[in-house]
Structure formats: C-alpha cells, structure tokens
Amino acid sequence: TCAVDIFSAGCIFYYVVSGGKHPFGDSLRRQxxxxxxxxQLTCLQEEAHDKVVARELIAAMISSEPQTRPSAPVVLLHPFFWSQEKQLQFFQ
Structure with missing residues (x-):
C-alpha cells in the first residue's frame, strides 16, 4: 500500500540523514x-533547525498508525524540502 511505501521511505530517509542507522534499532530487535x-531518532536530537524539521517528518512517516502517515505529495510539500529562501520567507 502507499502507507507501507511511506513507512519504507521514512526508514530510508532516516538511514541517509543518520549516516547508516535504522530508526527501529539493530537487526536483532528491529522486527x-x-x-x-x-x-528512536537519536541522530536528530540536536536542536539544529534542519534536524528538528527532519525529525518531525520522519516520525510522521514511520508512525505505527498507517492511516496517519502523510501521502507522498504531502511529504514533498513538507518544509524540510523547501529552499532556504522559502523557509526564511515563511518565518518572516
């Protein structure tokens, strides 16, 4: 389903931004x-702007409730993917 694809994309997204970690832990406990x-989104615990924004998006994407996961178009509209100029305009 689309919800499963979003879940998988969220795991991959975290893998990329964390430098190779899995949001659900090591292979022994992952399932x-x-x-x-x-x-655990431990690599995103810093309060840097991009990490806070990414943490919120990834948490939504890997939610245990499939019906609450964002759709792909909603993910792409997320502020994480905005240009720096657009982010600045939003906060101004």
Missing part, C-alpha cells in the same frame, strides 16, 4: 520494535 511502534 519487534517495528511491531511495537518503538523507534
């Missing part, structure tokens, strides 16, 4: 954590 909806 259990996915089933429990237990994830």
């Amino acid at each position: 259990a954590n996915i089933l429990a909806g237990t994830f």
